[in-house]
Amino acid sequence: MKKIEFEAVARPAPGAASVVTIDGVAVVLADVGGRLRAFDDTCTHxxxxxxxxxxxxxxxxxxxxxxxxDLSTGVPLDGPPVEPIRVRVVRLDGDRVLVER
Ligand code: FES
Structure with missing residues (x-):
């Protein structure tokens, strides 16, 4: 099984989204109802x-x-995009937010 590597990033405000840079890639980190989601910022369209x-x-x-x-798989559900976005694993380690590199 491939080992996942993580980057520690700042947590967004409740209900908000922020953009962090991981290895030169803009990644959205969003707090959606208290659940954190991370996905690449650039639309594939x-x-x-x-x-x-x-x-x-x-x-x-x-x-x-x-x-x-879709924020579980990254696949396009509607509209013109045909390629998926990358959805990243998010973990909490105490107060630290870790996003998949
Ligand atoms: S750039 Fe995102 S749908 Fe066209």
């Missing part, structure tokens, strides 16, 4: 920032052309 989109418990909708991605 035309590269818009997903951080400015609508994030709910199970999906993120791109603000540019309404492409919607």
């Amino acid at each position: 035309r590269g818009c920032s997903l951080a400015g989109g609508t994030i709910d418990a199970s999906s993120v909708t791109c603000p540019c052309h309404r492409g919607r991605f």
Whole structure:
């Protein structure tokens, strides 16, 4: 089994999302109802920032052309995107938030 490596990042405010950079890649870290979600910020359709989109418990909708991605698998659910986004594992270690590298 492949070992997952993590990066410690700052926790977003409750109900908010922030963008962190991990190995040069912009990653959205969102607090959705107290559950943390992490996924790559760049939409696979035309590269818009997903951080400015609508994030709910199970999906993120791109603000540019309404492409919607599943936050468990990254696969597109609606709209023009055909390629998935990368969804990353998030762990808590005490007060530290760890996001998959
Ligand atoms: S850039 Fe995201 S749906 Fe077009």
